[in-house]
Amino acid sequence: MFSIQAFTDGGSYNQLSRRACLHYSKTFQLLQARLDELDQTVATSDTTIMVVFFLASAAELMEDYATVENHVKGLEKIVNLRGGVRALNTHNNMQAKVCRADLSYALLSGQQPRLFRDEIQWSCFIADRNLTQCSHQPHDAYVHTFLEATVDKRLHDALRDLHTFSCISNLAYQTTRKLSPEIYNEIMISILYRLTNLSFESDPFQEALRIGLLAISSTLFMQRQFVEHPYDHLLNLHRKALLKLRESTDIDIPVPIVLWLTMLLHVVENREPSPPDWLSIWLDEVIFRAGIDSWHQAHEILRSMVWVNFVHDRCGMPAFEAAMLRLERGAGSEVEKASSKQHA
Structure with a gap:
């Protein structure tokens, strides 16, 4: 009571x-x-x-x-x-x-969980079970080849599990099937305990990716009804990690990953379209450099990472459309200049 x-x-x-x-x-x-x-x-x-x-x-x-x-x-x-x-x-x-x-x-x-501290199972939980035959070519092959050569295997495996879960969720929604609560809970426990027990403070890209995966996991497994921003600390970590990545990265990150990272904060924060800030400018740059000209095209790229349509489209589509509107209004030339300076 x-x-x-x-x-x-x-x-x-x-x-x-x-x-x-x-x-x-x-x-x-x-x-x-x-x-x-x-x-x-x-x-x-x-x-x-x-x-x-x-x-x-x-x-x-x-x-x-x-x-x-x-x-x-x-x-x-x-x-x-x-x-x-x-x-x-x-x-x-x-x-x-x-x-x-x-x-x-x-x-x-922001602390580590208290349970499972010495019992983490780091291997993939669902990605290697052939539960779904989703394909997002050519994006996913490029992404996973890059990640295999660049990031910790434990982090890559967590992303693979989340990607598989998002594909299963999209398929289940289309076919009106339901994932059993037991499997859903096991996936949640496996993925979140792995991500919360990793840390890559000295590697801006891996840490931004880890926190991004945690952030999107919170929208899939840890939602709080009637609470606008239930995990402010996580959102702050997410912003800081992205800003650090923006300022310090010296590797050429594939478009799907950068697009996903820059779109993700809009989705997790449920951000309304606002005056351009550093994150919006970064999103505009990615769209401009990749030659993305439609939500359908962006959507296919996002789905090659971790994207559940019925959860993330509601905030993702307006964020993309706002970026396209900024580019159409003449911000494209400024974005081109900024992009040229960054890659000079």
Whole structure:
């Protein structure tokens, strides 16, 4: 009841209604009673885990991140007493709920997740299973050849899994089929734990790619209803990584990757068309240099990376159309000058 009332009220704990505060107090008392039980099976039961999970979710909704951290640490202790994440029940999505709370706090805070620290499975989870026969020639062959020679295999494999997931999602949407919740949760856990446990601070391109994959993953697996920008820290990291890449790159990055990176922030931020900034100028340059003249053409290139039509087209298409309008209004000459200077 508390999490429902907190959702209804919104805002911080100090702004909660008297009813929500009452529900919170009762919920916390019940939780403490369960944790104080001499019978450890009660303290570590699925019911106790669910109470902590909902309290963490409510605290996140109220932007009380210190309390979120405490609840996530509590979940970690309970899970360890139960024998680890894999020992939890899969039929009621208990594993997924615990991992979702852990990953959500990691994205909120920028810290590494607390679970699976010594159990990361780095190999591809779905990309090598031949689950779909999607093809985006000539773009995907060029992209993956470049990435195989340039980036850490663990990062490349995470991208391959996300690409496969996006192809499966697009196909499922077209055929009105559904991906089973169990497979969806397993994909989420595999990809996000790998990406959050990687870091490439000394390599602007790899770090921008890693954070870009995290950002797009948040739109696919970690959406928060009625929260405009649920992961501000991740968005800030994304902006900084792109700016650092823009200022320091000394490699010729393939068009599909640059187009995807520059479009991605518009999509993840749900940005409205605005006066040109460095990101918009960069997007304009990519479109101009690549000779892209239609959304259909851009869309095919984006799908060679990670792009789920029914999730990302809504913000991606307006961002592309705004760039085309800027180029048509005469910004093309300025973009050409800037592009020539950059590649001189």
